[in-house]
Amino acid sequence: MNRTPRLYALVEELRAAAPRSLTVAALAARFEVSTRTVQRDLQALMESGVPVRAVTGRGGGWAIDPATTLPPIRFTPEEASALVAALAVADSSAPYAGAVRTAAQKIAASMTGPASSAAQDLAGRIVALPPRTGEPVRTAVERALTDGTVLRLSYADAAGRESDRTVEPAGLLTADGKWYLIAWCRTRQAGRGFRLDRITAATPTPEPAPPHDLAALLRGSAGAAALRPTALGPLAP
Structure with missing residues (x-):
C-alpha cells in the first residue's frame, strides 16, 4: 500500500x-x-x-x-475531476485559499483507484498565471469576514486613484474570475464592492462589524442580479 x-x-x-x-x-x-x-x-x-x-x-x-471527521466518501472519476477543476479555480489569490489547500490534501488522501488516477491526471494538466492579490490582503479580508469585524483598507479604483476606507464586511461576490468584497463603506455611507486585486493594503480591527444583508447592499448595483452558486446550495442555510 x-x-x-x-x-x-x-x-x-x-x-x-x-x-x-x-x-x-x-x-x-x-x-x-x-x-x-x-x-x-x-x-x-x-x-x-x-x-x-x-x-x-x-x-x-x-x-x-x-x-469532526467524515465517513468514507467514494468518488467517481468524473466527480474527482470536477473537484480538481474547482480547486484549480481557487488559486492563491482567492479568499480562503490556504484552507482550500488543506482541504484538497484531505480530499486527495481519501481518493483511491480510478478516482485517484483521474484526479492526478487532470491535476497534472492544469496551469494558472500567478495571481496579483497579495497574501497579506487576502488574509486580512478572510479574518474580517470570518470574525465579523471592521476592516481598514486602501483601495485603488479603475483609474488608479487611491483612497483609504473603513468598511463593515458583508460577503463576497465572484464574477468573471474576479473576487469582490461587498461591504458597508463608512467613508461613502453606502454599500460598495471592492475588487480584491485592487485592495493595496488591508488591516483587520478588533471592532465588531454590524450585520448587513448582502442582497440589500447589492441592490441598485451591477451585482444586483447575483445569485448563490448552485454548488453551494447544500451548504447554505
Whole structure:
C-alpha cells in the first residue's frame, strides 16, 4: 500500500476505534510498516488539519475525534475531476485559499483507484498565471469576514486613484474570475464592492462589524442580479 491510500486507511482505522486510542505498534502491524513510518504518517495527518491527537499515559496511543471527521466518501472519476477543476479555480489569490489547500490534501488522501488516477491526471494538466492579490490582503479580508469585524483598507479604483476606507464586511461576490468584497463603506455611507486585486493594503480591527444583508447592499448595483452558486446550495442555510 503506498502512502496516500495508507493515510486514508489510517484515518478510517482510528475512526473505527474512536473514542478509544490505538498504539503506534498496533497500527504498524495492521499496515505492515515500521513504527517510524506510522509516526510520520500521523504527524502529516495532524499537520494537514485532520483531528488526530496523541494520547499520553497508560493505554495511550493515537485517537481521532469522530465528530469532526467524515465517513468514507467514494468518488467517481468524473466527480474527482470536477473537484480538481474547482480547486484549480481557487488559486492563491482567492479568499480562503490556504484552507482550500488543506482541504484538497484531505480530499486527495481519501481518493483511491480510478478516482485517484483521474484526479492526478487532470491535476497534472492544469496551469494558472500567478495571481496579483497579495497574501497579506487576502488574509486580512478572510479574518474580517470570518470574525465579523471592521476592516481598514486602501483601495485603488479603475483609474488608479487611491483612497483609504473603513468598511463593515458583508460577503463576497465572484464574477468573471474576479473576487469582490461587498461591504458597508463608512467613508461613502453606502454599500460598495471592492475588487480584491485592487485592495493595496488591508488591516483587520478588533471592532465588531454590524450585520448587513448582502442582497440589500447589492441592490441598485451591477451585482444586483447575483445569485448563490448552485454548488453551494447544500451548504447554505
